[in-house]
Amino acid sequence: MVTAFLLLLTSNIMLVTNGHLPAFFPFVLGNTVLLIGFALLHFSFPEVRARARSQRRLSIALAVILFTTHLFFTYVHASHLARVLFFSVTVAIQSGATAIILFRFADREVRYPTRCTAAIFGLISAIQASRLVWIAIYRVAPDEVTGSAMRWIALLGYAVLAATVPLLYFWTMTVRLQGRLEQLAFTDPLTGLLNRRSIEQEGNIELSRLVRSxxxxxxxxxxxxxxxxxQLNDRYGHPAGDHVLHTLSSILSPSLRGFDRLARIGGEEFLVLLPQTNLEQAVDIAERLRILIETATFRFEHNVIPVTAxxxxxxxxxxxESWSSLMSRADANLYLAKRLGRNRVAV
Structure with missing residues (x-):
């Protein structure tokens, strides 16, 4: 983002040197650098980077078209009108592509600032398109007409972009960072499952539902x-233990119902929250999970690690009943299963 605005600033400095430097700098290089600045703005957004391959081809093609046409209409067949026409076409396409992608693929958590940013780029694209309409009607470049409103509209559009896009980008990144921090606060970093704090909140919500109904x-x-x-960690090493925990989470999650919740609440201990489930159903699910773990293959490096639960x-x-009371009973039944010989379900 910073590099993009530096390029936009550099291009404008080169453009105002018209008459003081060789034509290559304001006409060819200045306009090309400005378009590259728009392209870098384009790629500063995650929504665009997710589609980098096709968008990169588009931006490179536009830059090549602008550079070659400006060379031709500066040194081979000098035409200011043609340069303005190709500049407006390429900038309209580049900024229009940014607007479309940001509007269509904005993440829900940052939809409002992202779509506001899309509107700014849409405005720039519309201004460039209106310059093309002007050229088609009057057969003259807008900046060649003294007091042309179109020229001032274009300058106003660039000013709006320079003033608002950095603020909207900062807003978007702040919201994304806040969402990421919230995710880290409620998920286990090793497995990606809910953590103890998160599952406790989910459990209390379900208990409140039972009180109401x-x-x-x-x-x-x-x-x-x-x-x-x-013993598993001692024999195979802690990386093997982490691998088992991560693999276990990927095995258990798909085997649960859509409204069930799975959490890692510490060490090698997991909790499954089963809303709208009676004891008989819960025991059936637990037995299915036990068999699933016992029969699963846990491979780490050259070892097949036997795992039971x-x-x-x-x-x-x-x-x-309170959440702590429910958990205490589940914990007592877990230790009963341990005392009875492990690899079993206890109620």
Whole structure:
């Protein structure tokens, strides 16, 4: 973004040297640098970088067209009108492409500032398109007409872009950073699952729902702990343990229902939140998860690591219950599964 505006500033400095420097600098190089500045602005947005290959080809093609046509209409067949025409066409296409992509593919969290930015680039594109209409009607470049309103409109458009786009970009990046920080606060960095804080909030929301709707299906939880995980780390190393945890999350998540929640709440311990699920259903799900873990293949480097888990299941009673009470019962059942020999489900 900074480089783009430096190029735009440099191009304008070269443009005002018309008559003081060789024609190559204000006419050919100045206009080409200005278009490249628009292209760099274009690629400063994540929405554009996600489509970098096709957009890069477009920007390179426009820059080549502008440079070669300005060389031709400066040194071979001098025509200021033709230079203005090709400049307006290329800038209109480049800024129009920016506007379209930002408007169509704006992320939900930054939709408002991104679409405001799209509107600014759309304005620049519209101004350049109106210059083409002017040329088609009057057969003369707008800047060759004394007091031309079109010239001042173009300058106003550039001023609006210079004043607003950096602010809108900063706004967008601030919102993205805030969203990223919130994501880090509520997710486990190793597995990408919810963390303890996040799953506790989800659980309390579900418990509140049960208080409001006593006839609703109960809430169940499954507390899952990998068996002999310390020995696994000692034998295969901590990178192997991290690999097992990451792989486990990718195995468990697809096997759950869309409204279930899976979290890593510490170490090798996971929690499955099962809304609208009675005890019998929860036990069936827990047993399915246990078998899934036992039969899965965990490979790390040249080793196949055997992994099993113990699971404790708890379901809310008919009377209201706190989250800590529900978790305490699930934890007690988990340790019961451990005492009974591991690799089993206990209720």
């Amino acid at each position: 006593p006839t609703a299906l109960p809430l169940s939880v499954i507390l899952l702990d990998l068996d002999s995980f310390k 113990s699971l404790g299941v708890a379901t809310t009673p008919t009377t209201p």
